Amino acid sequence: MKAFIKRYAAFLVAILGFIAFLFILPAYREKSLSMIVFQAKTMLLVIPPIFILLGLLDVWVPREKMIRYMGNGSGLKGGLLAFLLGSFAAGPLYGAFPVAAVLMKKGSSFTNILIFIGAWSTTKLPMLLFEASAIGPRFALARLAIDIPGIVIIAFAIKAALPEKEVQRLYDEASRIE
Amino acid sequence: MDTIILYVVAGILLALSALKDRKKTLQALKKAWKAFEGILPQFLVVLILVAVVLAVLDTATISRFLGSGSGAWGVIVAALIGAITLIPGFVAFPAAAALLQNGAGATQIAAFVSSLMMVGVVTLPMEMKYFGKRAALLRNGLAFVFSFVAALFVGWVVSL
Numbered sequence: 001m002k003a004f005i006k007r008y009a010a011f012l013v014a015i016l017g018f019i020a021f022l023f024i025l026p027a028y029r030e031k032s033l034s035m036i037v038f039q040a041k042t043m044l045l046v047i048p049p050i051f052i053l054l055g056l057l058d059v060w061v062p063r064e065k066m067i068r069y070m071g072n073g074s075g076l077k078g079g080l081l082a083f084l085l086g087s088f089a090a091g092p093l094y095g096a097f098p099v100a101a102v103l104m105k106k107g108s109s110f111t112n113i114l115i116f117i118g119a120w121s122t123t124k125l126p127m128l129l130f131e132a133s134a135i136g137p138r139f140a141l142a143r144l145a146i147d148i149p150g151i152v153i154i155a156f157a158i159k160a161a162l163p164e165k166e167v168q169r170l171y172d173e174a175s176r177i178e
Numbered sequence: 179m180d181t182i183i184l185y186v187v188a189g190i191l192l193a194l195s196a197l198k199d200r201k202k203t204l205q206a207l208k209k210a211w212k213a214f215e216g217i218l219p220q221f222l223v224v225l226i227l228v229a230v231v232l233a234v235l236d237t238a239t240i241s242r243f244l245g246s247g248s249g250a251w252g253v254i255v256a257a258l259i260g261a262i263t264l265i266p267g268f269v270a271f272p273a274a275a276a277l278l279q280n281g282a283g284a285t286q287i288a289a290f291v292s293s294l295m296m297v298g299v300v301t302l303p304m305e306m307k308y309f310g311k312r313a314a315l316l317r318n319g320l321a322f323v324f325s326f327v328a329a330l331f332v333g334w335v336v337s338l
Contacts, residue, residue: 014226032233049188055210090180094301097308122295126180127267134271142335146328
């Protein structure tokens with residue numbers, strides 16, 4: 001019970017804050033309530049398949065394979081694979097984080113994890129096609145062209161800036177996922 | 179549309195998995211549920227944050243900011259709005275296209291789209307749970323700076 005309250009403490013604070021917000025600014029009441037319903041629907045719609053995929057990944061892909069393909073020393077191929085994995089994904093960025101944790105647990109290198117996150121955030125293929133048709137192919141392709149080096153640079157910059165100990169801590173944390 | 183693809187892929191793989199090994203598939207589903215339950219508290223916080231932010235910053239308000247905001251100031255405002263909002267692409271892209279037609283600059287729109295996709299201030303509680311505070315803040319900070327680079331580049335290419 002205590003652990004439960006501790007885990008959900010931030011949520012309880014958020015709920016109280018939200019109720020206060022509804023009372024103090026009644027003008028936003030209707031909109032924020034309908035927004036919560038809309039967002040919850042979107043999230044509940046995308047979440048099941050993403051988590052099923054990560055469950056399957058966890059069960060079926062052996063650690064040795066993951067280390068070989070995406071671990072330290074997987075080189076350019078590993079980075080490319082991480083990029084493609086992220087680009088063929090679908091769903092919002094928050095869906096990528098739990099998948100990234102499973103990739104970490106399986107032994108993918110940290111740089112590749114960051115490339116995967118970067119690709120998922122911005123070069124998702126289905127979204128790119130939609131962007132090209134809605135805004136224009138020139139806009140979408142220019143963004144893709146600058147995003148690819150951007151993702152790689154950001155990945156290496158984070159890896160360089162983060163102390164080895166912190167990265168190790170994240171891996172230890174990920175390895176505790178059942 | 180991408181949600182449908184997601185369901186089809188997950189469904190096919192799940193069926194293949196079940197055909198090959200029932201027990202392992204059940205285990206995978208258990209893991210899926212555990213992973214979901216693990217992130218649920220952060221997830222609920224994000225839900226509330228998103229609702230408040232998008233109630234205050236609805237599409238009409240965003241359009242007013244971006245439509246009038248030309249020049250460097252407009253680019254900064256666009257990137258900031260993109261960073262704190264969480265809008266699915268199927269809503270954001272048509273809105274961005276309408277803004278462009280109504281005279282908003284390509285650089286501003288590119289800044290908005292880039293930071294919308296790469297920076298997630300409201301989803302930070304979820305990101306920190308898996309990546310820790312330092313890495314999450316670092317990634318969002320760098321992605322925010324990068325969205326200006328991307329905006330200038332896209333604006334330049336579109337103007338050619």
